[in-house]
Amino acid sequence: MIQALLDGILTGAIISLGAIGLTMVMHILRFANFAYAETLAIGAYVALVADRLFSALVPVFDAALAPLTLSVSLLLALVVAMAVAGASAVVIDRLIFARIRARADALSMVFASFGVALILRNVISLIFGHHPQLYSQDIAMARVLSLDPLILIKPDQVFVLMAALVLMAAFHLVLTRTTFGYALRAVAENPALAQVSGVNLKRMIVAVWLIGGGLSAAAGVFYTLTNQLTPMLGHTFLLPVFAATIVGGIGSVYGAVLGGFIVGIASGLSLMVLPSGYTPAMPFLLILAVLLIRPQGLFGEDVR
């Protein structure tokens, strides 16, 4: 039970990071972006390349920061991955979504996002192949926290949880302590009023893609730190991040964070009563439950 809970919290932190950007994009641009989760994969693969590059250029950076398998080069690669994934999200919006937005309705955007997701996934497969990859070949030894009940945790998992929480806390400080953060929240709540309040909507949309893409990239890197990386990473997280967004309430950053943890923990705990093959169905069940009981989500507003 406690082990399942711990695993769920860890997965939840990763889902939360991915859902923050999605909830803002869905609310501001009014469309369900099914290509969004691919930014996790973009980030993870960019980090893979950057990690190898930094390690080759400065071999001393390749050493693991014991007891983690994480190296300095991967930490630097994480920063590069966040920047590249954020920029990729902006470029994809400019090249595809912005053009469709100007000419067609939200449904066209949704269909386009399916297409973009397929293209991105296949481009990644074409470049990196389908085989699983790892950031580090080192074996991450789990530490025994308790023998009865048996609770195991890897130092990398602790790092991932801490790092995800630090990123979320930093974003929270930006949202609540800076006028840029006020503007982001204002745009998320009421884009039209934000504009007449002097907020440049186009610039804020770019900021949202950058931030969302960056946080998703971090989620992708954090996931890959304790798991294998394949081009299906984005696909794997598509449903959980959507579930987190819907559970939390579309447009609510804090809802997305809470929703991520709820989805992660529910999926983790479901292993206790369901065969592991059914675990991916948990986000579906949560979406259904929320839509039936509280369609606006935990933090969303009833607009009926």
Place this chain on the structure above:
Amino acid sequence: MSGAVLSVRGLVAGYVRDLPILHGVDLSVQRHSLTVIIGPNGAGKSTLIKAIAGLVPVSAGAVTLEGRAITGIRPDQMAGLGLAYVPQTDNIFRHLTIAENLALVLRRQPDAAQRLDELYTLFPPLADKARGKAGALSGGQRQMLAVAMALACKPQVVLMDEPSAGLSPRIAAEVLDLARGLTAKGVTILLVEQNVKQALRVADHCYILAEGRNQLDGAAASILQDPAVAEIYLGTRHAGAA
């Protein structure tokens, strides 16, 4: 009063291309005055001030502020040009605190802290609840915050879309009195109002629109006494009874 600060000439505008709601509207707003636009539902009143604010596409005509052409400006450029707009509904950010709402609109002001103090002095109830969520304010206080946000950057003209909508008669009167009081402090106001009697009571000048065209304009006091206007807009056959 000393000359027109805002002028609209032959404005043609609408939400859909080739389907205008306004068909060549003219309007002139005198400095430090309160001008009201009235008319039946669908007359194009709200569309007119939204078009002035750059929120509705303009296909012909011109809007000038202090003689400077501002036709079709981007909404986020309004404040910098000296124009502020208070929407009819959803005119505050409910999930932000009152202080955050004001900080947002003041963020580019070099004297933001001083200006914030001035706004709190002008609207004491906002100072008392500065750290509370704006969504927790009463209807009248929300309008007060919306007006404070509009005034934050010291605009030359404030456009208000039905500021009394959804408020009780007493609070509606207070909000309109607040608007009237602002003109005495040097603010110029152009407002759209369904509450015709109350609006004419506080206004200096009035424009009547119907079907997207100018029907009549004049001093608010004289329009209030006009029997035809009284019959059509005030729901009475005799102005004296209005």
